[in-house]
Amino acid sequence: MESKKPKILHVEDNDIILKLMKRILSDDFELKQSSTLEDALSIIQNKDFDVYISDGDYPSRGKESWKILYDSIKKINPSANFIVFSGDYGICERAESLKIKAFRKADMKDIFVIPDYIKKILKYQKNSERF
Numbered sequence: 001m002e003s004k005k006p007k008i009l010h011v012e013d014n015d016i017i018l019k020l021m022k023r024i025l026s027d028d029f030e031l032k033q034s035s036t037l038e039d040a041l042s043i044i045q046n047k048d049f050d051v052y053i054s055d056g057d058y059p060s061r062g063k064e065s066w067k068i069l070y071d072s073i074k075k076i077n078p079s080a081n082f083i084v085f086s087g088d089y090g091i092c093e094r095a096e097s098l099k100i101k102a103f104r105k106a107d108m109k110d111i112f113v114i115p116d117y118i119k120k121i122l123k124y125q126k127n128s129e130r131f
Helices: 015-025 037-046 066-076 089-097 109-129
Strands: 007-011 030-034 051-054 081-086 101-104
Touching: 007 015, 007 037, 015 030, 015 109, 030 037, 037 066, 051 066, 051 109, 066 081, 081 089, 081 109, 089 101, 101 109
Parallel strands: 007 030, 007 051, 051 081, 081 101
Antiparallel strands: none
16 A cells, blocks of 8 residues: 655765655655665656655765756656755855755754754645645
């Protein structure tokens, strides 16, 4: 039986952040995690998610590599909910300049806001679909 929980793909190359996000998100969401951009690009070809959370950069692709994932997801699902979660303030600012929600790892309180933010956008989206 398929889960009724909203589905999240979280892509992050830091094991500590992966574990922390799993603890924070797994109760309320069906969570799939990936530690590489390449794996995430493969996953999105076969499964759709309600929300995508991406680190800002990946060692294999360098700075701003979140944009590769973002562009690939938007080709498949233009209305996808995408969040950047990065320790680089510059990456967060550039994401926000493109109207993409960004949370900063340096502000660790932000990590605890993410679940409520996700619930809020999904509720808004569901309510918008009714009209």
